[in-house]
Amino acid sequence: xxxxxxxxxxxxxxxxxxxxxxxxxxxxxxxxxxxxxxxxxxxxxxxxxxxxxxxxxxxxxxxx
Ligand SMILES: [Zn+2]
Numbered sequence: 487x488x489x490x491x492x493x494x495x496x497x498x499x500x501x502x503x504x505x506x507x508x509x510x511x512x513x514x515x516x517x518x519x520x521x522x523x524x525x526x527x528x529x530x531x532x533x534x535x536x537x538x539x540x541x542x543x544x545x546x547x548x549x550x
Contacts, residue, residue: 496522 487504492512494500499517511525 491526492516492523493526494518494520494523496520500526 487506489502489504490511491500491502492515494515494517496515497518497520499515501516501523503512503516505512512523513521515521515523
């Protein structure tokens, strides 16, 4: 199950939530409880969408 990152516009908190891809994005902030949470684009999504980005990141990580 992918993990999504959320940012709350109300209190500024950031939190992660494990959700199925088919699930609706969470709106309720885990920290303040207000319906101001927005899903962020995460690195996990980039890996799924572009294998080239993943390979480059992996190679440079190995060199260092
Ligand atoms: Zn909040």
